Amino acid sequence: MCGKVNPNQKTEDCHSVQMNDFLPDLTKIGKIDIYRDRIAPIPSLANEPADYETAARMAGEARRQGRGRPSLADALLGAIALRTGATVATENRKDFEAMGVPSENPLATPAAA
DSSP: OOSOSSTTSOOOOHHHHHHHHHHHHHHHTTOHHHIIIIITTSOOOOOOHHHHHHHHHHHHHHHHTTSOOOOHHHHHHHHHHHHHTOOEEOSOHHHHHHTTOOEEOTTSOOOOO
């Protein structure tokens, strides 16, 4: 998660988190340029206290209604995206769709024009 979770924690570099999540897979498949061109430019957004309540509600509703089992971490990302009007970049679109959060897979092959 980007930003401070508590005052004793160091602020985490969001692009380093993105790179650590995607880089090993991209290196394996020989497509490191995907990170440089499609993931690194994605802006990182800080969380706010109200996002935690929204996240818990969204994840809980999705689970209770049998739409999926999103984690609280994914729900927090979703809450931030909904608050800011952003789209979540993830390979795990299923859990975000279960919460009604817009998402895209930046690793997906673009459709041929």
